[in-house]
Amino acid sequence: MSPSLCTKTSSLRYAASAITLLLAGCVSGPDHAPPQMPLPAKFQEGGSKSNGDVVAAQWWTAYRDKQLDGLVAHGLSENLDVLQALERINSASANVTVAGAGGLPSLDVGASHTVYGEKGSQRTTIGTKNTTGGEASLSWLLDFFGQYRRSKESAIASLGAAYATADDAKLTFLKDLVSSYVDARYYQQRIALSQANLKSRQETYELTQLQLKAGAASRLDVVQAEGLVQSTKADIPGLEQSFTVSAHHIALLLGMPAASLMNELQRSTGQPVFRGDIRAGIPADLIRNRPDIRKAERDLAAAVADIGAAEAQLYPSISLSGSISPSWVKSSGASGGTMTSWSFGPTLNLPIFDGGKLRANVDIEKSDAKAQYLAWKEAVLNGVEEVENALSAVRRDTQTLAPLRRQVQTAEESLALSTTSYKDGASSLLDVLDAQRSVSDAQASLAATVQEVAKDYVDLYVAIGAGYLTEQGQNAPERMAKSD
Template structure:
């Protein structure tokens, strides 16, 4: 075998080995963890057949057009949503940046020199001026033999998925907060109106008691008690108005506006939103598909699993191919004509021999981080199940409580009416009227608070099931549009 033939075979073997190693990868391949899931919710009756939950635009079931409008405005203007959009743009750019490592790099270079040679060195007795111009290209390509760069791209891809799930999670929380604060605002309005009606009625009772005092059929104690009860009810109004204003202010911030911006739109009282029927909860497996926080945790687990391979690839040799070509001439115009052309190419190998254990430690760090995200994923699943179970029980029991409070308020309403009529006729003591009016106000106020709590429990259940904004969200538009970003004279810092 000739020398040239041996070299050729060695080169072919090298190329073949490189091609074989190009498909290699180190580190664990990600697999979605398998979990043992319950077949049904503990709060659901055994005889009930699970139905798939209807999560798309669930807030419309509250039948309030203004709430629907506020949700849309919050999705468009909320600052947390804007931050999540920017995170998606960052993740996508990071992925493109990581993918760039799979391709060669090419740089253009150029230089120009003008030199003067002293007369003593030219041998002619005269100094000489010479010019040298050079132009060319430098190229390099690090072969991804053990898949480190591919693992980096894989991790970045999972990072994009995680950022998108974070946006969905932000939207889910946002819509739930808007609905909850809106329901609470309407509840405070209803309780303020109740307190004012009750105080007015109690003032009428106090006036009647004063008339009886003048007629000698009532005591000054009765008059003082009647006025004190009316004043006590009126004292509830400022506290309720403060809570109403805080809910309005929160809604303003959630929609990306000034706190008081929605005051005029919410000034007119409306009924407390109340959904009809008990929403379907499906089965626990549905939550894993619907909850964005669970899907976010799973994507983060996948991302940090890929980072193990990225860290392990650093333990193996790396091979780079480099090359350059240049042309040199005495005149710029001769670079492409009468010039000297030079070139070079060849591989370079970098073998980690001793790194003080840092590379192995980096792998251990990556594995520990993966374990943390695995635990976080399992915790997110358990938290999701807990949220649904709690919301199911809370909604069902609060509706039962609302029904009982409604019956209680109705009974106290009859009691207050009869006690006033008997007192007016002189057949009942004033303490009976006082107790009846106090009990009636407490019962009606508790009924309104229970209606609000039932509606907010409905909101909590929809959030726990993963209901959110199902429409596409534009994320490519930046929040800040820069102008005049090209080369220019530097301006003074302001």
Template sequence: MKPILLAFCLATPLLAGCAVGPDYVKPDFGTPQTWSSDRRQPAQTLRLAHWWRGFGDALLDQLIGEAVGGNLDVAAAKARIREARATQRQAIGALFPSVSGTGSATETRSAGTSASGIAIAPTTYSQFQAGFDSSWELDLFGANRRAVEAAGYGIDAAEDDMRATLLTLIGDVASNYIDARAYQARVALAKRTAASQRETATLTERKQNAGSASAVDTAKASALAASTEATIPTYESSYQQAVHRLGVLLGRDPTALSLRLARATAIPSPRLPLPKGIPADVLVMRPDVRKAERQLAQYTAKIGQATAALYPDVSLTGSVSTTALKLGDLGKSSTIGWSIGPSVSLPIFNGGKLQAAVEIAQAQRDEYHVAWQSAVLTALEDVENAIVSLAQERIRIRSLTESARRYGEAAKLSRSLYQTGSSTFLDVLDAERSQFTAEDSLLASRATLAKNYVALAKALGGGWTGALDSSMPIVVDDNTGPHLAQAIAPK
């Protein structure tokens, strides 16, 4: 079969030519029909556009928009897209003939001689030469076309890489914003609780002075207030770290958002559930899965590049040159020569190097096929984990809400009874400690719920849906033409 294919390709050099190596076929992955949480209900329509607006927080919306425009990872991803596009243009250039011009000017002086008593004076003459050289690789077996194909898939992969960067960025901005608001709320709670506990300590001290409480009770009351106050620096530190991370995510200095976030607001809470669609949606929506699939296509095309090296390489070459003794005579009163013809390069013996290159390309293709499968499974796992975490955190919040309410009632009642002498200080101490723990856990759980919502949106592939311009370079060079080189300072 190969000799027939070879003969056909050599007989049709002006046609599109042949191609060797496997043609890419998008693989199929058997995903489940529904998510585990939707087994008993109809599948939902996936809606992820601007999912973060479900929090109803205008400042969060602004920060995400600013992050998309200023984040450095996004800027680097844009540069990789420009690199991929330039690589494709470079590969396309190999499909066309190449033409180069040459020129030379020489001046020759012959030494004087003497023969048979006759002196011959030295002579000087000039010679000018100009010409054109051209070559065109016919690409009979598709090596260059496979390179263009691979480069095209590379552009797709680079664009999906940018989308994956945006997905991660938006999720990180939302998560750190939620953390910042949660730590603000926990600091405020700790301050309120510590103030209340200080009041209890003051009351206990008065009762001690009146002889109805011991010094131990006073010491324990002050210790409990101090213990609560000790959590404030930890929460303040975590809050500042979240603010600093947000600043860097926006491509600014770490303290750039300190004033904008200084006024505490409520922890963002999703107003509506997030429609999850069906598992097959992740193959289309998750940019990391799409990137892995495009890389698989890219490395499938590279097998054809390597395989083409096993076949003859046919090129058309030609040249035109003119030579004259005067510059003005070039092209008219001059000697003109030309040549044109095909050239064939045929691999005969290379120690198995070319076949090994094909096997390397096949192994790389297999690696990316496995990477794509792994990306799909990871995406499915991420969604299922996020669904479970979100559902369980909702249950936990209901229990913590009830716990915080009950402990608040117990603390209020125990303080009242303690003031009248109907309750021991131990009851007050235990109630206040439990109330703070329950309310603090409730705030942390609300933050976790919001971040689980973010995790689900990320797992489903929710990212930036607007257009982004990746054509503008980050660094604009000037004075790039011929100019005097600057001296390099010694190190």
């Protein structure tokens, strides 16, 4: 081999290596780094122990209500909002393919067959010609500055955001379903209490009528007793309507017709009471566990990648294109022949003057990235606030349960004493009616607080991002990210 030929071969190798390095390593724009912000070591009313990964913690089982467990299990796979969010993952996944396809060679192949001829006045065909041809065209934009690689990076980040959105939809469903179930059981409890109070007040009314006949009570006493009976009767339809609305909403959350669960839910199991521990973890846990924070971080990653895609358009682009078109032509009365045309060559696109459009696009993407960082920061702070509020509510509302239970006991004892005293003629009917109102109010307050405490735990565990994934699906987003 001659020295000049060796030199040319070596130069080609170096050129090929340089092009490979350009294609593989020259990427415009900044690389995404996980955002950081200072957080307190613990919540104000929480502990200093991390929760770890709680996304699969089935916290609702601490209510020890089998019917609720069944509703949650059914709803996680049937809720329409969740299913819509899951479907959007498929769209985002397809966008990853679309975004990456621009940086790959494209090959199009086509074929055609044409018959051409002329007819004379005596219905004779003159000069018939058959042409059969094909065409193959290849084009490849050399992504020297990473426009398509950044676009694919942005699409992958958006896919991660779609996964997080689906997780957030599941968490929203859990909060809505369990809260609605707690409300339904509360209204059932209020209905049961009202019916029991109605029975007691009806008995007092009948006793007052007997005493009126015996001359031991006045007409005013009878009217007052009857008024309390009618007032209690008037409360029950409204409570029944509220229960019906809650039951219908639960059916909607499960993707079922509104009345399909009525018979099942009408079998009351009592008000749900949370019998688990308070597990708030630490603020740093929220960044890993809350899907809304993960979505904000993925949106930020996509915005940062878009900066690189916009910057790449500031630089020259080179594309390679070529085509080959073989054809076979046969005329009537003559033998056929083939002809092949081909072309190949690079195309250089150099942006010189665009009125500042491309640079403005970079500025837009940079501004969007800054806005996404602020959105991420807001999501983190919002998560911390929700946990702090839920912790405070759990502790404060729980402290009121014991006094309210004692208040119900004292009100019931006062009613029993005043009723006995009234029967003996030692006190007035007004004392009995006041005692009955006190019992009713105390029972209603206790039921409302039991309801509120049960929902406080819902707020707490939703705020820390717990329970939206099953064990099987827990690592799906992580597997997806690693495969990409």
